[in-house]
Amino acid sequence: MNTSPDPRWAPHATVATVVVDGGRVLLVEETIEGRQVLNQPAGHLEPGESLAAAALRETVEETGWTVELTAFIGCYQWTAADGTPFLRFCYAARPISHDPARPLDAGIDRALWMTPAELQAAAGRQRSPLVWQVLADYLAGQRYPLAMVREVA
Secondary structure (H helix, E strand, C coil), X not given: CCCCCCCCCCCEEEEEEEEEECCEEEEEEEEECCEEEEECCEEECCCCCCHHHHHHHHHHHHHCEEEEEEEEEEEEEEEXXXXXXXXXXXXXXXXXXXXXXXXXXXXXXEEEEECHHHHHHCHHHECCHHHHHHHHXXXXXCXXXXXXXXXXX
């Protein structure tokens, strides 16, 4: 019987959505370990869920905004300070409608719109370096067709 830990690398699969409207970016303010931080609408992929469906779900759950995905921005590999590895799949989206009465996910304090300059000035409040990197890539025009990420049955 082998009792050694599984040697395979098993990162957390997450999604994030960059929603831009009128020169502002949709963000969430959330409390992590007692500290308020800024993040894109983001979260973990659930079993049986496609990456695109997860991005749509997380956006509405964390912000109350229903969005339409418009492009794939990229996949980002990052290891948190505690050693937790992540693969973050990032999408661009446009806002469709907002339900201000919808309760937000636990831990989300509020959804807010910021300009890229305001977010950049708040670098110390960003949950991870992924927050700015993904937006910087989006602002630089990095967009791929949604079909670049394929779900195969």
